[in-house]
Amino acid sequence: MALVLDEEQRMLKDAAREFLTANAPVAQLRALRDERDPLGYRPETWRAMVELGWSGVLVPEAQGGLDFGHVGMGQISEEAGRTLTASPLFATAVLGVSALVLAGTGAQRAALLPAIVAGELTLALAFDEGPRHDPNVVATRLRKSGSGWVLDGAKAFVPDGHSADCLLVSARIADSAQLALVLVERAAPGVTVERVVMADQRNSANVRFAGVAVASDAVLGGGEDAGAALSRLADIGNAHLAAELLGLAQEVFQRTVDYLNTRKQFGVLIGSYQGLQHRAAHLYSEIELLKSLVLKTLQALDAGSDEVPVLASLAKAKAGEVATLATNEAVQMHGGVGMTDELDIGFFMKRARVAEQLYGDHRYHLQRYASLCGY
Amino acid sequence: MSDLEQFRRETRAWLETNCPQSQREPVVEFEDRCWGGTKWKFTSDDQKRWLEVMAARGWTAPDWPAEYGGGGLNKEETKILREEMQRIGARVPLFSMGLSMIGPALLKYGSEALKRQHIPNIVKGKIWWCQGYSEPNYGSDLAGLQTRAEDRGDHFLVNGQKVWTSYADRADWMFCLVRTDPAAPKHAGISLVLFDMNTPGVTVKPIRLISGKSPFCETFLDNVRVEKDQLVGELNRGWELATYLLTHEREMIGSIGQSNVDARLYPAAIAELGLVHGQLADSALRTDIARWEMDHRAFELTAERITDEATAGHGVGAASSMLKYAGTEINKRRHELLVAIQGQRGLVWEGDAYDHGITATQWLRTKGNSIEGGTSEIQLNIIAKRILGLGRE
Structure with a gap:
């Protein structure tokens, strides 16, 4: 299968970016924090996501879903990583739905999946x-x-x-x-x-x-x-966390490049210094490598490939490393202002670390990969 | 059945019949790869036959036009052919700068006469091409090159010196960057010309490298006569061709890690170190190998993705710099690990019992990967400026 998105997947990605940028940007997460919001997400944002069909992207058509697969859902995960959007998307629409699809009986699926699609049930x-x-x-x-x-x-x-x-x-x-x-x-x-x-x-x-x-x-x-189902659930979780981290890394990198192209010191743009150019170009290359692993892993999930465990670990390991590098470089290249709460950069760094730790950091996944290969 | 499925089935059957077993073995030695040319000594009848049957179909250059001897395949068919060759571990039948560099440039910029003269010979592997680019004082700053080509009416008279000319001592022809207008700004006075290495005035001297091998030469050009009809493209527009050729070179060097060899490192590591409770005895090496395999897989998939994006019309420019940078750095790490896996044995220099130091010589050779064809630092400059737009005032 070609390592590119098809037309429908590209449209979903574009629509997700448009919606999230307009309705759930980083400012929303900042406001939730400042208000010490007890729920931790905006119910109206989740309702809008449900209306867009996102709660049912992974749900079979028989239960009222779109059955659009992990590549499709992964585009939403990636875009939500760019905006750091807090919502039940990951816990409910990715993990909850997948748990029911993988391990539920016909009756359980019939009882619960339509409620998830309708936004009437959230899971953790x-x-x-x-x-x-x-x-x-x-x-x-x-x-x-x-x-x-x-x-x-x-x-x-x-x-x-x-x-x-x-x-x-x-x-x-x-x-x-x-x-x-x-x-x-x-x-x-x-x-x-x-x-x-x-x-x-x-x-x-x-x-x-x-x-x-x-x-x-x-x-x-x-x-x-449920042992096999749980193992596959972790792989699914890690594939979507890797997609989220890919979106996060791309966004924080773009903001850093923009800063290098506007900030002046010694009378010149700091982006004209080779010491920063080479580090930025290296990071670009790392993000390109990550993109391919994430897409391949999402495709493998949809194809039910034997390679899912290996690829999920590779994608999550690389995502953890690249997001760590991208956020560390973002703070360093922004200098003192990167350390301030006023800029969003810190939010990206904090989310990158939590998302990496969830279901295993790069150290865990490199070890798991080696074990899966038999060494 | 679709046309492509039909093509895949026929290709698979044809390869099964025509690819000799010995040409499905991993490439180990330099000579395992056929470079062609008049001085080439085939290592076996199989190697010769494999080149001939593939060249007869134009499948040494599968996507080149059939009218010049190429395979005439479209992108999808070319991809299928590559996949089917990989499936049985078939070696690339011909590996040459004719195929990877000057051929594509001739097809894009060359006159009809030049195409007719050179392309069929490249497809058949009859001529070994070498590249006259770098000069002693102009490496990364290639556009400053000083080798002069004076207009003498019906011909050019070329004087100067080239360096890092790959296999100039075995090559038949050179494609060479020369200065045709010394008064013009440095990028605007360069042309690309072709000449026979047997032309009087061409002298070649191999350079001994840290690996003990001499894959590169110095090439001295003293009053070398080059016919006017061997000018590729327009006079003084050679820098555009040079850039185009460098892109191809980067793709070739960046793809060094990709071959018909199983590139994974862990089987060798298991054989060497053994397992304790199912894990490699050295846990730090285990992590290093896993991290390398992660990056290698990511790189292979990225090369595939960028090809697929180009096919689908979503390609980005300057991707070759990213692939060259990432591919060569990953390949260098691979050879560091191969030495580490073998310990002292990986550093043996001589002796039948140690494959004549092949691990060590290959390791040292890879150090050049991130220098030749534009250093890693030059690639990072290109990414920073062309893709990220850094440093524009």
């Missing part, structure tokens, strides 16, 4: 249990109790965990090696949610589950092992 994936991504650590337990189940444990740094209607919780089935993915209402008895304000001002939460009753139809897939 409660996956990691510590500050560093480690899919092998699942101490949260699901044990049989009468006709249903009981959930006990704790999850850390759940994106949208404090605002989503329902949580999708990974848990180990008691006395077995099997993993399960269960749907729990955030307001259910026994669920305690503590919002954590992160450096990027996005929504995260630590969540405890103490004897939470789970009906048998709230276990995705009816109790089939």
Whole structure:
């Protein structure tokens, strides 16, 4: 398959950029922070996204979605990275939908996906249990109790965990090696949610589950092992985080180049100095390399390729490295003004680090890549 | 079945029948790649046959016009041919500056007579071309070149010295940048001419490199007679051609990392270091290799993406500088790692038991990748100025 967007994908990308730039620019995130907004996103922005169909980009047509695939959704993720837009898009429309598509029974999909498409249901994936991504650590337990189940444990740094209607919780089935993915209402008895304000001002939460009753139809897939689905979910999450980081890196780089082309010192534009030109040109080259890995990974997801795990790790690793470089260079090249809160540059740096840590930084993914290759 | 599917099926079958097994082995030694020319000694009958059958179809230059002996394939067909060759690990049948540089320039700028004279011989690999560009005092500042070509009526008389002439000692013809108007601003007085290396007054002296090899020469030009009909394009407009040729050279050098060889490093590392609990015994080397493989994969995909974007009409200019910069830096890292994987053995210089120091000589050769065809620093200058628009007052 050619490594280019088709006409429809390009149109979606252009439309996403237009909408996000006009309706949810970095200034919106700044305002949410300044107001200490309890929700952490603008419901009217999310409603508009739902009307544009973005909540259903990954939903099959049978459940009222657009079934437009990860390449399409990835363009929205990338554009949302440029504007640092906070919304339920990632937790609900990417991860929540994918969890249901990958692990849900027909009945579960039929019951929940149309509600997501309509913007009536938001989800959050409660996956990691510590500050560093480690899919092998699942101490949260699901044990049989009468006709249903009981959930006990704790999850850390759940994106949208404090605002989503329902949580999708990974848990180990008691006395077995099997993993399960269960749907729990955030307001259910026994669920305690503590919002954590992160450096990027996005929504995260630590969540405890103490004897939470789970009906048998709230276990995705009816109790089939969810290990493979969870692994693929992490790959999907990382592919879209890589797309977001690509958008973020491109935007902060463009702002830096613009600054180099306007700021004068010693009577000349600072962009005329080779010491800065070469670093900027190197960064340009790195962003070009990242673009190709991200697109290839999104295409592999849509094609159901065997290479998804390898590519997702390569894309996320490269995205983490490139976004780190782009934001560090942005602050350094802006000089003192880059350190001020008045400029948006700092917002890009903070989001870059949080997005990299989520589901594994470049160190984690280089190690995972090596393991997947057998070394 | 679409025409393209039909083409793929026929190409696959034809390659299966016609590509000798030995020409599907990875390229290791310099001579494994056929460069052609009158002085070329084929390493085997297979190498000769592979060149001949491919040249007969014009598939040494698949997308060149059939009227000059090229394959006449469109972009999609060319891509399919490349994919099908990669599928069986087929070697490129002919590797030459005729194909990668002067051929495209002749097709774009050359007179009909020059095309008829030279293109078919390039396709068939009959002539080995070398490039007369750099001079002792004009490397990165190529446009300052001083080799003079005086107008003597029916011919030019060329005097000067070229350096870093690749394989001038094996080449048959040179395409050479010369100054035809010393009074004009430096970019406006240059022309591109072609001449036979056997012309009286041409002297070649190989340069010994840190690798111990001599792939480059100094070329001395003393009263060399060049016929007027061997001027490519217009007089004094040679810089435009030089830039065009440099773009092709950058693409060729940048693509050095791409070949029919499995470029991944980890199989060699596993063989050398072994695994402990499923991981390479040296965890720092493991990370270095993984990071290199990440960048290498990203680079290969970028070369593919830029080709696909150009096909779809969304290409950006100056992409060749980015590919040249990234590709050569990644290739240098590859060879540093190959040495590191082998430890002391990777640095052996002589001896049958050590492949005659091939790891070390190849490692040293790659140091030139980011110098030849415009240094990495020149590529970064080009990206900064042409793509990013930096430094304009």
